[in-house]
Amino acid sequence: MRTMYRLGIDIGGTFTDALIMDNHGRVIAALKTPSIAAAPEQAIFNALDQLKESGIDLHEIDLFVHGTTLGVNTLIERNGAVTGLLVTKGFRDILEIRRLRLEDTTNLYGDKTDALVPRHLVKEVHERALASGSILQPLDQEELLQAVDELVEEGVTALAISFLHAYVNPDHEQLAEELIRERHPHLFLCRSSAIWPQQREFERTLATAMNAYVGERMGSYFLRLQEGIGAYGLKANLLSTMSNGGIMTAARAAEEPVRTLLSGPASGVIAATHIAEQAGIHQVITFDMGGTSVDVALIDKEPAYSTENKVGDFPVIIPAVDVTAIGAGGGSIAWLDSVGVLKVGPRSAGANPGPASYHRGGEEPTTTDAYLQLGILQADRFLGGQMRLYPELAERALGNLGERLGLSPTQTAQAILDVATANMYAQFSPLMARKGVDPRDFTLLAYGGAGPMHAFLMAREVGIRRVLIPPSPGTLCAMGCTVAxxxxxxxxxxxxxxxxxxxxxxxxxxxxxxxxxxxxxxxxxxxxxxxxxxxxxxxxxxxxxxxxxxxxxxxxxxxxxxxxxxxxxxxxxxxxxxxxxxxxxxxxxxxxxxxxxxxLPTQSTASPAELPFDESEAEERIITFDHEQRTAKVLKRGQIPLDSPILGPIIVEEYDTTIFIPPGFTVYRDGYGNVIGEVEQ
Missing domain, CATH: 3.30.1490 (Dna Ligase; domain 1)
Structure with missing residues (x-):
């Protein structure tokens, strides 16, 4: 049987991850390359170049699924298309009024969120359907076209149509779409009855406006990507991940990009569900720590879904995997507030300039710099040795901050980890309470570039007794693309x-x-x-x-x-x-x-490789943790004994991440290659 490859690519804010899996479930290649915000498709081309250089035959790829943060970043940064909105006469302020709720109920002076479509680009049209679906007032076609002409003159390139009760009778929206496409075929056009035909006027209108706002940019991105991958001989149809954990064709994603807004975190949860099912673990809390934040989700045999997710300032009514962002990430910057209290995040150094130790111009210390200073990260082994870190730059950045705190660089590094963990705990505990679960009954499944390094610290703080680190954790969201x-x-x-x-x-x-x-x-x-x-x-x-x-x-x-x-x-x-x-x-x-x-066809499970392990011959490293110097064993994943726990502190170095098992935990490896740590009995 011909070997079939699946390629998954996840474009994050800091790194773009690529993973190739064969039809036996084996990870053939996994890599990370810096993301390029101005041209996200270029990071994919860079990843394909690296895969090709490593000997992968790209012609053998049958399935190519990718996820991108382009849509969500466009919304958060407010740099989408100039968008117009057509509504029923009398409903011009639907995006301004919202739900008449305070975003922060404890702050009576908070600013109102600016509408995605400014009021002067919202046009009213005479038409009316009743809640029963019967037509009360026919669509005024001349008024409609005049309104669109005025919007085009004002520079509108994307247009959303959301008429009252169109979820039950879409006739007026369909007629409006036909008329506008004939008159202005260049406009990116979408209507609410096609995007999400559900009662709830504000949310339906907002979802349609969001789709129009990001659609033009997403469409041009997919076009550039499709043209670019053609030069690599890829025969597989290009697919995109969705917020609900599924996949669809890139052509459809370009038409309905609002369905992809939360696809990055969703891909990780889908992969985590796959891993947990293999391992026979039914109750899992995911812990996805990247460069900017930590995303958590609940899995009780199946992922939890929600219709109340938010992207930036905006609620999203379309069902999505229920993921909540908490705390800080590996690139989160440590700083002092106006009264001299140490804070970590939410500002992130990103990929460029990145942490101070990246030697790309960053001068402020991050959690990555803290791990390097404590000895948990090794300067010449980051990304499998492909990217060197500079300890002296991390120490200098930590020292500058530490002087203001009266701490040494090493003490400052420990303080940064303590504050980051406390931030996570402060948001994690009430979140679990709202969901009605006791996290101590769950397994913490950690992934992302920084997740395996910080997961045991979080588990220790919360009281979670078991942590699972899957194979290729730093590229698990890319793996989610291949199993969705x-x-x-x-x-x-x-x-x-x-x-x-x-x-x-x-x-x-x-x-x-x-x-x-x-x-x-x-x-x-x-x-x-x-x-x-x-x-x-x-x-x-x-x-x-x-x-x-x-x-x-x-x-x-x-x-x-x-x-x-x-x-x-x-x-x-x-x-x-x-x-x-x-x-x-x-x-x-x-x-x-x-x-x-x-x-999609299921993949058989491959047996993990096992390396000989002699505890007396294991590499050792002096680290500082909990303000004490300790000796940690440094291992490869394959050296961790199968079903025979060994005691931390242990550092497991991999290409895409570093796993840190602190004192108080034992760790072993199961038959699927998962690293499982448990509280020492």
Whole structure:
């Protein structure tokens, strides 16, 4: 059988990670190259050049999936297209009014978030559909075209259409799209009924505006990338990761980039789910520490999903893997506030200039510099020796900060790690409480370039007893690209009481949603993606009559066929969440949801390599940790004994990361190559 390769590439803020896996699940190559903010596709070309030089035959790549932070960075930095918005007459201020909630309820003087589309680029059009879907007022076509002409004259290059109740009747939006495309074919155009047809006027309008805002830039990026990879002889169709942990074609991603905004963190969670399932561990908290921040997510057999994620200042209603950013990253800068208190982050040195030890012009100390000063990082072994660090520059930066604190450079380095860990703990504990879980019952699964180095410190602070470091942890998000499946979400707003449902109504509506999903999968798979099978998941947003908040409840086919069973399911779920329910009360089916999943061929698991280990011959290094000098063993992953724990402190050096096991933990390796550390008994 011909060897099949899967290529996954994840573009982060600091590094672009690339990973190639064969059909036996073996990692053939993994590498990191600095990201290039001005031209993110160039970092991919640099990675392909390195893979080619290492002997990889790029013609043998059958699947090429990549994720990029271009869309989310465009939103956060507010440097997207000049975007216009068309709304129903009377709703011009929908993006200004938002939900009339304070962003910070403890600050009565906080600034209001600036709307993504400024008010002068929002045009009202006479038209009106009712909540029932019936047309109250026809679309004024002349007024529509005049409004678009005025927007184009003002420099608008992207346009969003969001009419009232278009989620139930999209006719006016579709007609507007046809008229505008005929008159201004150069505009990047999108409508709310195609992007996310759900009731909730502000969120639906915002999602459409976000799609238009980043779409033009994403489209040109994908075009440059597609043209560039052609020169490498890559035959695989270009795919992109999505916020929900699935993948879709790059062509579709260029049309609907709003679905990719949180794809980077989602890819890591999908890979972590794959690793945890292999290892037989069902309850996991992911700990993805990169150059800027730490992302955490809960996995209880399956990842948790949310429709209340945020990108910068904006809520995202489209379902995404539930990931929360906490604390600081490896490139986070240490500094003193106005009263002389040590802080770490949120400012990051990024890839350029990077930490002081990178010797690229950075002069402020970072957590990476702190690890180097303490001896946990080795200057000539960073990135497998491909990138040298400069300890004298780290010491100088730490010394400059330490003088103001009355500390030596080494004491300052320890203080930086302590503050970074305390920051994480301060945000981590209430987050777990809100999710109703005790983190001590979970395994901390760490990845990212800095995650394996800091995970045991975090576990020690929180009380987590087990930490798992997967193979190639520094490139795990790239691995997530190679194990993800085609996946998409579809929604239908119903807003009906269970008492007023017609016989078979739920079944018919879910059948319609599933048909949409299967058509989507078939269209995406035409690009050469092979699927083993397709399945559909069903859920509904349900509430008690008179309430304003919904619970998303998973439904089976039997519950869909019998709404009374679905109603009972909701009562039990409500009881589990709130400790109380009202079985006698009627319930409202607000929105119906269907998630279609196309499963790619599974990969067999490769046995990890094992290197001989003689504890007496292990390399040793003097480090400083917890203000004491200690002797740490320095090992390769393959030298860690299988199922035979050894005691820290231990440093495990790998190409893409360094694992630090502090005193108080033992560590062993399982049959899948995972490094597992546990609290010393």
């Amino acid at each position: 499946n085609l996946r998409n979400d579809f929604v239908h707003t119903l807003h009906k009481s269970s008492q007023t449902l017609e016989p078979g109504e739920l079944s018919n509506l879910y059948t319609r949603l599933e048909d949409q999903g299967r058509s989507w999968v078939e269209e995406e798979a035409r690009g050469g993606v092979k699927l083993e099978h397709i399945y559909c998941l069903y859920s509904a947003d349900i509430r008690y009559e008179g309430q304003a908040f919904d619970l998303e409840v998973a439904l089976t086919s039997e519950e869909i066929a019998d709404p009374e069973k679905a109603r009972n399911n909701f009562h039990m779920y409500y009881q589990n969440v709130f400790g109380i329910s009202q079985p006698e009360a009627d319930v409202m089916f607000v929105s119906l949801r269907a998630t279609i999943v196309g499963i």
